[in-house]
Amino acid sequence: MKMNRIIIGIIAAIFIVAGLIYWVFKDNSYISFDDDNKTYVIEKKWELPSVLDEISGMSYLGNNEMACIQDEDGIIFIFNLKTSKVTSRIEFGKPGDYEGLAVLENIAYVLRSDGEIFEIKDFRSEQPVIDTYQISGLDINEVESLEIDAKSNRLLIAVKEYNNRKATKGIYAFDLAKKSIQKERFITLDGSDKIYKDLVGGKSSQIIRPSAIRFHPGTGELYVLEGNQPKLIILDEEGNEEKIHILNTETFPQPEALDFDEKDRLYISNESRRQPANILRVKLKTQ
Numbered sequence: 001m002k003m004n005r006i007i008i009g010i011i012a013a014i015f016i017v018a019g020l021i022y023w024v025f026k027d028n029s030y031i032s033f034d035d036d037n038k039t040y041v042i043e044k045k046w047e048l049p050s051v052l053d054e055i056s057g058m059s060y061l062g063n064n065e066m067a068c069i070q071d072e073d074g075i076i077f078i079f080n081l082k083t084s085k086v087t088s089r090i091e092f093g094k095p096g097d098y099e100g101l102a103v104l105e106n107i108a109y110v111l112r113s114d115g116e117i118f119e120i121k122d123f124r125s126e127q128p129v130i131d132t133y134q135i136s137g138l139d140i141n142e143v144e145s146l147e148i149d150a151k152s153n154r155l156l157i158a159v160k161e162y163n164n165r166k167a168t169k170g171i172y173a174f175d176l177a178k179k180s181i182q183k184e185r186f187i188t189l190d191g192s193d194k195i196y197k198d199l200v201g202g203k204s205s206q207i208i209r210p211s212a213i214r215f216h217p218g219t220g221e222l223y224v225l226e227g228n229q230p231k232l233i234i235l236d237e238e239g240n241e242e243k244i245h246i247l248n249t250e251t252f253p254q255p256e257a258l259d260f261d262e263k264d265r266l267y268i269s270n271e272s273r274r275q276p277a278n279i280l281r282v283k284l285k286t287q
Helices: 002-025 202-206
Strands: 040-047 055-062 065-070 074-080 085-093 098-104 107-112 116-121 129-134 140-149 154-162 168-175 187-190 210-215 222-226 231-235 241-246 255-260 266-270 278-284
Touching: 055 107, 055 266, 065 098, 074 107, 085 107, 085 116, 107 140, 140 222, 154 210, 168 210, 222 255
Parallel strands: 055 098, 055 255, 098 140, 140 210, 210 255
Antiparallel strands: 040 278, 055 065, 065 074, 074 085, 098 107, 107 116, 116 129, 140 154, 154 168, 168 187, 210 222, 222 231, 231 241, 255 266, 266 278
């Protein structure tokens, strides 16, 4: 009987500890959010259908249309912001962990987490032309972020995780003419930079895991979205981190994608976490 009581006590203690861990870390963030000093305003919200619960990338097409992908199926979903409905689906690949999406005119680029790039020409036609390219030669474990640098005819790819747990994270350039990755980093995101050390949350808040990147169409700044410790990092045109917006995990439980419309308005999407997946139109405060 005594042994049974000991076992029951151990099990109860395990559940208590597990509950405390869940309560402390339930928002998946170590960064302290200060609502009184919030640096953004949510202007509008769109709840997404269940097929986009795992939304992982999006790209604004114009005419109130947002192209979206989710991290399970090789399908581009066209979501209409005016009607809040999916209006079409474009299949491009087998089921897989698709994470990044960027569109330039009639070409859609999709990034899979293992570094495979899908180039889908005439993606809205009945017979799109699909080519694939594999990133090789880099110590990459997982990638999620994809952007088009049209002026330089290249894609930018941000690494979320390296195999050897490098302290910094690199953004690399993929040459669209040569169809190859440049081994030298285009930009380095360094968690030891002073701008991260000022964050409340210790070393954990200095770990950068980019979930999406986008150039601001007006300023040329590069916006880096962090999903694990929700924040938005803004880099100047030289690649220097100049500002960080801490995101409330209640509103941004799992931010995975961002883009801008023709009026330079910012959109950020969230996977389904304790609430339906959504797209938020966000206005950042300048001061």
